[in-house]
Amino acid sequence: MNNPKKEKPSALHVRPGVKANHDGLTAEKLRRGGGVPRRAPLSAQDYINxxxxxxxxxxxxxxxxVESGAAAHQALAQEVLTALLPRRRPSRRVGITGVPGAGKSTFIEALGTMLTGRGHKVAVLAVDPSSSLTGGSILGDKTRMEKLAADPNAFIRPSPSGGTLGGVARKTRETMVLFEAAGYDVILVETVGVGQSEVLVRSMVDFFLLVLISGAGDELQGIKKGVIEIADAILINKADGKGQKPAEIARAEFDRVLHYLRPATEG
Incomplete structure (x- = not known):
C-alpha cells in the first residue's frame, strides 16, 4: 500500500476545507470582526478626564x-472642547516656519530636549502637507525627532494640513487647547515648510520663528511675501562647517534689511 505523499511545510500553505482570507482569518471570523482589534468608544467624560x-x-x-470630519465626532469633540476650554493651563506657543530642508525638525528636537531638561512639558504639532490628489499625508516629521519622541515629558503629534492654507492644519487651534488642558506649558507648532505667504500660524502663537538656510535662493525674496515682516526672530540654520561663511553673509544681509522693518511684536 502506497503511503500518502507528505506535503512540505510552506508559509503559503492553506489547509484544505478551511476558507480563509489572505491573512489567515476565516470568513466567519472576518464577518464577526474576529482578529481585528477594536478600541472601545469613549464618552465625552472619558476624554475630558x-x-x-x-x-x-x-x-x-x-x-x-477633533480632527475627524464625521458629524457624530464633531458633536462629541465640541462637547469635549467646551468642557476643557476653561481648564487650560498657561503655555507659551511658538510657531516655527521656514523653507523645506532648513532643518526645522532637527532644531525642534534640540530645542524640545533642552526645554524638557529644564522641567518643561513640551508638545509639538508637526503639520505635514496633504496631497492635492489623494488627500493623504506622509506624516514623517516624528521619525526625525526620535529622541524627543521617547521623552516622557514631550508629546509629538504629526497632523495633515488637509488642504488648509496658512501652513497649519484644520484643527490647529483646537489641538492646542487640548495640549494646554493636558498640562503642556510649551507648544511648538511646525508648519508645512512653505516659508512664504502661508502665515496664518502667526495669529495663533506668542512667538514666530523663521528658519532659513543660506544659499537657498534669494534670501531677501521672502520680504515680498510677507513672512519676514511678521517673524519675531530669524534663524540661519546649518551654519557650521562649510556653511559658516555663507551663513555669516546671509546674517549681514538680513541685519541691513531688518533695520527698515517694523518689529512684528513690541520688545
Whole structure:
C-alpha cells in the first residue's frame, strides 16, 4: 500500500476545507470582526478626564476625534472642547516656519530636549502637507525627532494640513487647547515648510520663528511675501562647517534689511 505523499511545510500553505482570507482569518471570523482589534468608544467624560490627567493615549484619541470630519465626532469633540476650554493651563506657543530642508525638525528636537531638561512639558504639532490628489499625508516629521519622541515629558503629534492654507492644519487651534488642558506649558507648532505667504500660524502663537538656510535662493525674496515682516526672530540654520561663511553673509544681509522693518511684536 502506497503511503500518502507528505506535503512540505510552506508559509503559503492553506489547509484544505478551511476558507480563509489572505491573512489567515476565516470568513466567519472576518464577518464577526474576529482578529481585528477594536478600541472601545469613549464618552465625552472619558476624554475630558483622560486629557486633564495627562493620559497620552486619551490625548491622542481626543486629537483624532477633533480632527475627524464625521458629524457624530464633531458633536462629541465640541462637547469635549467646551468642557476643557476653561481648564487650560498657561503655555507659551511658538510657531516655527521656514523653507523645506532648513532643518526645522532637527532644531525642534534640540530645542524640545533642552526645554524638557529644564522641567518643561513640551508638545509639538508637526503639520505635514496633504496631497492635492489623494488627500493623504506622509506624516514623517516624528521619525526625525526620535529622541524627543521617547521623552516622557514631550508629546509629538504629526497632523495633515488637509488642504488648509496658512501652513497649519484644520484643527490647529483646537489641538492646542487640548495640549494646554493636558498640562503642556510649551507648544511648538511646525508648519508645512512653505516659508512664504502661508502665515496664518502667526495669529495663533506668542512667538514666530523663521528658519532659513543660506544659499537657498534669494534670501531677501521672502520680504515680498510677507513672512519676514511678521517673524519675531530669524534663524540661519546649518551654519557650521562649510556653511559658516555663507551663513555669516546671509546674517549681514538680513541685519541691513531688518533695520527698515517694523518689529512684528513690541520688545
Amino acid at each position: 483622560g486629557v486633564l490627567a495627562g493620559d497620552r493615549v486619551k490625548l491622542a484619541r481626543a486629537i483624532t476625534l
